[in-house]
Amino acid sequence: MAGNVSSPSTTVTGRALSLVAAFDEDHRRLTLTELATRAGLPVPTAHRLLAELVEWGALARDPRGSYVIGRRLWDLGMLAPVQRGLRDVASPYLHDLYGATHATVHLAVRDDLSALYLDRLAGHTSVPVVSTVGSRLPLHATGVGKVLLAHSSEQVVQEALARLERVTPYTVTQPGRLRRQLEQVRHDGYAVTREEMSLGACSLAVPVVSRERVVAALGIVVPSLESSQVRLVAALQVAARGIARSLGSADDPRATP
């Protein structure tokens, strides 16, 4: 799985961007040659563009000379309206929820065919969890993902069902079965997963409904569901309603679903 040699974009901006795009969750430090390869550019060209990006602060060089994402991009990223209102509003509720459950708490929205984690809140002793803020996980294997999918258009559902990757032995990979689960989620008002994304981790999630639209999903990850499920769902719903209420008041409707 060496290089996703992207289409060698002919425009300059495109090329510069393809260099930046070479970074991802698993590639936070890249060398010149790696970048050139991944962006599908000749080394000297990459070098020149990178120099510019570094000068501007989009990228930075670590002590070893490798390239990393720079502080300026981080700054700018924080300005993104990516549900910024949502994130700000939700923060205290995530918190309450953590206080009530001591489970890892997640806030996610759907972005294309993945669940995009807007915020995460984990304690010291939480179950090992794969997600980090800004990361994406598949819709079919996570609690928040199922909630989001359950309230998506038929077209999205079809696309998602078309590629159900197996992650653990318990991942649901049969379209029919998942469809029934989604129906269940809509009926129950919450979603459940049991070790479908990572072993030893179960999750519960509920939708956050504002102006009659599902704007996000709120979920928690716990080692097991045993008896406490009812209580946890109740806590989730309280938090979700709180978020929705805060969203409804004093917030402009610039959603970006």
Next chain:
Amino acid sequence: MAGNVSSPSTTVTGRALSLVAAFDEDHRRLTLTELATRAGLPVPTAHRLLAELVEWGALARDPRGSYVIGRRLWDLGMLAPVQRGLRDVASPYLHDLYGATHATVHLAVRDDLSALYLDRLAGHTSVPVVSTVGSRLPLHATGVGKVLLAHSSEQVVQEALARLERVTPYTVTQPGRLRRQLEQVRHDGYAVTREEMSLGACSLAVPVVSRERVVAALGIVVPSLESSQVRLVAALQVAARGIARSLGSADDPRATP
């Protein structure tokens, strides 16, 4: 205060970047003409470049046609090593601290002459606080700022002292007085501010010391300090030591101070 018509960078990448740079905390939504002006570019040129940036996802267009920072930049920003290890490690401790104090909790590092807020944790009922994650506040008027300044090089201190802007009637603007306070901070091991940044908000902050270097500052904002100050400082120090301990283990030394 219309346009900071930046030097009309001659390179294409530079121009594209100058468009992105036109966004800041106070300008999260910009129209084509605004962008063109702020970036110092002709409208058609700006238009073309913007189209590319939008297609790529660096920017996005809101329902009204204005431009905003796109989701992809947010993503990428989250990958920035801007103290990412620090942020991840600190998160649970910030939490504990909130649980113990129910005050707004801040984690900040020094970036040039400002305090850069890496993380913030606020409850429902917290004091009104200006900071948001990713924002910068002056070093001389905040608790975390004073801590960071107290442990900075003489050169930085001098530059900071050279421009002590007044924010509230209580902001310390006399260099001599601030110097004495910094001395006090080093001696006591914590910093105090009383309504120096915003009225009705006092703050306490302590340094996070890892490998004998001050790598960050941890602070809380409360309505008043009255009697509980000793307890609060103790809680802060516990958290700071916890973070430092977690940092010391299992983390590589790619600091970016």
Next chain:
DNA sequence: CCGATCCTTCCGGTCAGTGGAAGAGGTGTC
């Protein structure tokens, strides 16, 4: 209806960007 303002598209000239080639620095091998 007409003028003002902002957004979008077009297209030929030109100059910035391109990338092969060569040099510099570093590291491992015999």
Next chain:
DNA sequence: GACACCTCTTCCACTGACCGGAAGGATCGG
């Protein structure tokens, strides 16, 4: 010490991608 091999950096002449004035839409308000 010399060689092979690697990645990074600089150079520079050619060329085709970008530039931006001009013109055409779209929208709004009077």
